[in-house]
Amino acid sequence: MSIQPMVEKLPYWLREEGEYSEIVISTRVRLARNLSDTPFVQRASEEELSEVMERAREAFLRLERFENFFYMDALDPIERQFLVERRLMSPEFAKNGKNRGLAVGEDEKFGIMVNEEDHFRIFSIVPGFNPEEAHEIVDDIDNFLSRELEIAFDNDFGYLTACPTNVGTGMRISVLVHLPALVLTKEMDKVIRSLSQTGYFVRGLWGEGSRIQGNIFQISNQRTLGVKEEDIIENMKRMVKEVMDYELNAREILIKNARSQIEDKIWRAWGILKYARMLSSEEVINLSSAVRLGIGLGFITEISVLHLTRLLVLSLPAHLQLLVGREMEAEERDIKRAEFVRKTLGGKNDG
């Protein structure tokens, strides 16, 4: 199964603008599920894990809109990194390929990691803020798997998972939010503290263990036990609305107190993206944060936030290398990346 066709297509969450896309880049919902007749991944033997893979793969073939199944150990490092950049699997998952697999649905609307922390991590990523849609997608898959396989479920606890934090619904909603004004006004630390206290994790763009880049935060619910899926969604909605209001308020304050400085920051970022001849991924992420803010504030109208998110993802190292069709050293990547960014933004002189 080649990864190349995926390189040439956009995943669902990069195809259209979703609700609140001014601030919310995407919503991801995942369910943690395990087979009842097999020990959890950490305690299972290689044979058992291999059997989980084969049983799952065999079942997936009957799953509607299923498209690809990747054996981790059949993928080279760039292909794995591509899937991480695509947010179809965790960096952690990519590291050890043995007996690990990834199922990907049509348009990458869903994915299933096999033998990650749990036997199955079913997830869906949708554009903007839309936990219902993402939930519906994973729910369908969950129902399918329950029909096909014996899923570990306890009448008191709910779904049983390897890590106690996932027991119960096994559901985690993660929203990717862009909060530049809260960072610039130095309010973000306070917001993070308050979110942690009210039951949310706040992480970087690439999830657990990743650092913050480009003022993009991933906020997820901590609690999965003793709370209904609908309530998780409702709480998430309230929280996201609140965070958005904070951010929009901080933007107003910025414009009131430092309009010229903010405009300058935004337009310089735009000028650099449009003209630079070498760009690291980190710089693209940071500069596009300023441009994204500029779109939100109405200064920049040449590009949409959706195009900017695409730019950011499609210019990541593995994407770039698969696009060009060969491995490249960092310097060559930076040159190609700048070329790609320039072409996308319609900068002249991209000779």
Next chain:
Amino acid sequence: MSIQPMVEKLPYWLREEGEYSEIVISTRVRLARNLSDTPFVQRASEEELSEVMERAREAFLRLERFENFFYMDALDPIERQFLVERRLMSPEFAKNGKNRGLAVGEDEKFGIMVNEEDHFRIFSIVPGFNPEEAHEIVDDIDNFLSRELEIAFDNDFGYLTACPTNVGTGMRISVLVHLPALVLTKEMDKVIRSLSQTGYFVRGLWGEGSRIQGNIFQISNQRTLGVKEEDIIENMKRMVKEVMDYELNAREILIKNARSQIEDKIWRAWGILKYARMLSSEEVINLSSAVRLGIGLGFITEISVLHLTRLLVLSLPAHLQLLVGREMEAEERDIKRAEFVRKTLGGKNDG
């Protein structure tokens, strides 16, 4: 005498591109002259200095192409700064206005500072490298003044001047050269040392005591005594040719060893100039140095070095304030400067 008409016109050295203008911005020739019947400026009384002013001014009225005479103490600080930015007088000269005057010729082809270090500092600034032309202009004025006034001259020493370094011809040629590649390749210190040892001063953009900005250096001959004017010119020509060769050689090395980095630096500077909303003079000088190099290397063709030099001068603080027509704080100046730069470079979105 108002300064405003000068604000709306370009000085001769900014009107056309001269020889070697890729590297040499301008050539300035000045002669130091003193009245034989009056003590040198440092030792003269206020009455004597005032008399020098009046005698000079009266003579200037008969001078061909004479246009303006400014009494320093009649000018406000911004007007004085404007004349410094225009390179018609030294920052030092602007500080103490008493009994100091400045005559300016048509198109600013020449100027005469009265009661600077010497009674008369006759100078001409021409575009590119052209010591002959500048020399011819000051020579004409020198002949005129010798007919009109008693100039201190000694048959052994030549022209007598306040500072012994100017005795003899009293002539100093200064070329303004842009040497970014010698700076980037860290060769410039060596070049400066070698120039000092062979009889040249190397200073910043604004002459004596000014620091280096934008990789622009002012190189002048040290020796004025015991050497003919023609020889000073010939030596200067040889030296400038040599420095130019060094610089062009350094550019080749840069392109060979770090083409992408150099291209990147140049285009980023271009992008920032084109889009920034706040720019300090210092930043304009530095960014336009990279762009100037880009023009020299053939990367940037949208603008000429002449336009770039204009941009640099016309966006200096006093120029900007006289253009807008009012005093402005630094922040407002930076905003107006960015607006001016954007308009000049044809950047869009200059709302």
